[in-house]
Amino acid sequence: xxTFIARNKLRFKDLTLLEEALTHSSYLNEHPDAGKDxxxxxxxxxxxxxxxxxxxxxxxFPDMREGEMTRLRAALVRADSLASLASxxxxxxxxxxxxxxxxxxxxxxxxxxxxxxxxxVGALYVDQGLAxxxxxxxxxxxxxxxxxxxxxxxxxxxSLLQEIIQERLxxxxxxxxxxxxxxxxxxxxxxxxxxxxxxxxxxxGRSKQSASQAxxxxxxxxxxxx
Numbered sequence: 180x181x182t183f184i185a186r187n188k189l190r191f192k193d194l195t196l197l198e199e200a201l202t203h204s205s206y207l208n209e210h211p212d213a214g215k216d217x218x219x220x221x222x223x224x225x226x227x228x229x230x231x232x233x234x235x236x237x238x239x240f241p242d243m244r245e246g247e248m249t250r251l252r253a254a255l256v257r258a259d260s261l262a263s264l265a266s267x268x269x270x271x272x273x274x275x276x277x278x279x280x281x282x283x284x285x286x287x288x289x290x291x292x293x294x295x296x297x298x299x300v301g302a303l304y305v306d307q308g309l310a311x312x313x314x315x316x317x318x319x320x321x322x323x324x325x326x327x328x329x330x331x332x333x334x335x336x337x338s339l340l341q342e343i344i345q346e347r348l349x350x351x352x353x354x355x356x357x358x359x360x361x362x363x364x365x366x367x368x369x370x371x372x373x374x375x376x377x378x379x380x381x382x383x384g385r386s387k388q389s390a391s392q393a394x395x396x397x398x399x400x401x402x403x404x405x
Contacts, residue, residue: 180194180197180198180273183268183269183272183273184197186268186269187268187269187315188315189303189315190307191302191303191306191307192306192307193306195214196220196302196303196305196306197299197302197306198214198275199214199215199216199217199220199298199302200217200220200221200224200295200298200299200301200302201217201270201273201274201275201295201298201299202214202215202216202217202274202275203216203217203274203275203276203277203280203285203291203295204216204217204218205276205277205279205280205285206275206276206277208277209277209278210275213275217294217295217298218294218298218362218365219301220297220298220299220301220302220305221294221295221297221298221301221365222301222364222365223301223304223305224296224297224298224299224300224301224302224304225256225297225301225365227297227300227301227304227309227312228256228261228296228297228300228316229252229256231312231313231316231317231320232252232255232256232320233248233252234313235255235317235320235321235324236248236251236252236255236324239324251324251327251328253389254327255320255323255324255327257384257385257389257392257393258289258290258293258367258383258384258385258389258390258393259289259293259382259383259393260293260323260327261292261293261296261297262289262290262292262293262296262383263323264296264319264323265292265293265295265296266287266292267319268296268299270292270295270296270299271286271287271292271295272286274286274291274295276291289383290360290361290367290369290383293367293383294361294365294367300312300316303315335392336392336393336395336396336399337352337354337391337392337395339395339399340352340372340395340398340399343399343402344374348374350374350375352372352373352374352379352395352398353372353373354370354371354372354373354391354394355370355371355373356368356369356370356387356390357369357370357371357381365385366385366386367383367384367385368383368384368385368386368387368389368390369381369382369383369390370382370383370384370387370390370391370393370394371394372391372394372395372397372398379398379401379402380394380397380398380400380401381394381397382394382395382396382397
């Protein structure tokens with residue numbers, strides 16, 4: 180834990196909050212006396228991350244219209260973006276989870292990483308307040324923002340993909356929800372995008388719409404690399 184804290188330049192007055200943030204609910208099935216899982220902190224962190232992202236965009240782009248800020252914010256806080264930040268922090272290595280979850284790839288699962296990142300943010304907020312969260316989170320969101328703008332991840336990926344595939348293949352991509360997980364207040368969806376019967380890519384998100392956008396973006400990256 181000390182290495183993780185030092186690596187990410189974190190400070191906690193109450194380390195049990197960080198331990199809670201790094202505890203997946205499945206872990207308590209095998210260790211019922213291990214304390215709390217991270218779902219409550221993730222619920223709180225989800226709102227805190229969205230708030231900091233909103234502040235970043237509002238202050239960085241004084242002339243940007245609401246619709247464009249909304250698209251950028253959605254790209255910043257979607258599941259794969261937060262999972263990327265979690266991977267940078269090494270959160271997957273630190274997560275406490277059931278052996279079955281780990282065997283099933285839990286340490287690299289996008290939704291689990293994104294939720295854990297939000298839980299760490301929630302824990303930091305409870306421990307030290309908004310100013311500490313902003314100081315720690317803002318530089319990470321700024322890097323994500325640069326990547327989002329460079330790769331045009333805030334654009335409507337489904338529309339772009341449809342234009343490309345209709346022009347190349349004369350067909351319209353289809354989308355299918357292939358998985359749902361998480362509690363009702365924080366559902367995570369996995370959507371696959373198909374060209375005919377062929378599954379090209381999949382994406383994750385907190386809504387079916389955001390998951391399908393992520394799937395479309397992944398599909399464009401796949402076909403561009405072929």
